[in-house]
Amino acid sequence: MKRRNFIKNASLTGVGLTVGSAIIGCKEIPSEEKTPIIENKESELTATLPIVIATWNVENSTAKAWEVLQEGKSSLEAIEQGCMIEEANAEGQSVGLGGLPDRDGNVTLDACIMNKEGDYGAVVCMQNIIHPIAVARKVMEDTPHVILAGKGAEQFAVSLGFKRENLLTEASKKAWEEWKKTSEYKPIINIENHDTIGMLAIDKNGDIAGGCTTSGLAYKMAGRVGDSPIIGSGLFIDNEIGGATATGLGEEVLKTVGSFLIVELMRQGKSPQEACEEAIKRIIKKSPNFENFQVGYIAVNKKGETGAYSIHEGFYTTTYQNNENISNAPDFYNKK
């Protein structure tokens, strides 16, 4: 049995660690980024429900989702409310308010949500609305469609009472102005998009839901849409099997339909961890220039076992389970 480091950022009770055995290969988060309590623990115990897992260090979002689940509400409700926390955080520069703009200076947002029935709703390239995850849910529940884009998505949101707001903060505007001086576009691994949220949750009934919300790649071309709002790529849920979600260079996730692939691999018997690793390897096989971009996946199966894997070091996940909100640095492919 291997020793593994888990980083505990918050604990509501003193219960013993019973984290899913599939969270493997974890490493410490650099101390300048966090002031965590670091514990070496062995994780061979059974996964328990409910559970929330999200891409990146989004402890406030997972904490909100957990709170909603503790109230006995659905995983769908937990996903929406959890994602909304980060969307409203002006300091996160790749989700909602404060997201870095496209090359014309417009903040355009993509998001999608899936419920236990396998229903799906999304908004793509929507401007001026702080909570695309909530609009995506409305698309799923209140329209005969599954995706609304651009102006249409914005008008739909406004018709429901969502407020129009300027999402470009001073900090993001300044960063864009600096970028314009270079006039060269190159995605930077783990830097320009470090907190796009992909979130998966299983509620007390054992039902799975997921969401994904982002402002996409910084300084992208106007009109560019990534993987995050596209079913099967940025997110996929099958309540009989599990769910998966992605972060990183969306073009690569789209070309391999990564989240759907992971769920199908779990259907064939792979663990969430094995499925995430296989999906990353598919990308690497297709794209010899993988040194230049990052992709990270997380997955959960019906039992609440989780997996996470990325191409490069520097990807983090946050898992709330057994009353503990824990950030992990998952295992990755490109070991130098």
Ligand code: SD4
């Ligand atoms: C995109 N996948 O628009 C998103 C960006 C992202 O972490 O997830 N960054 O391609």
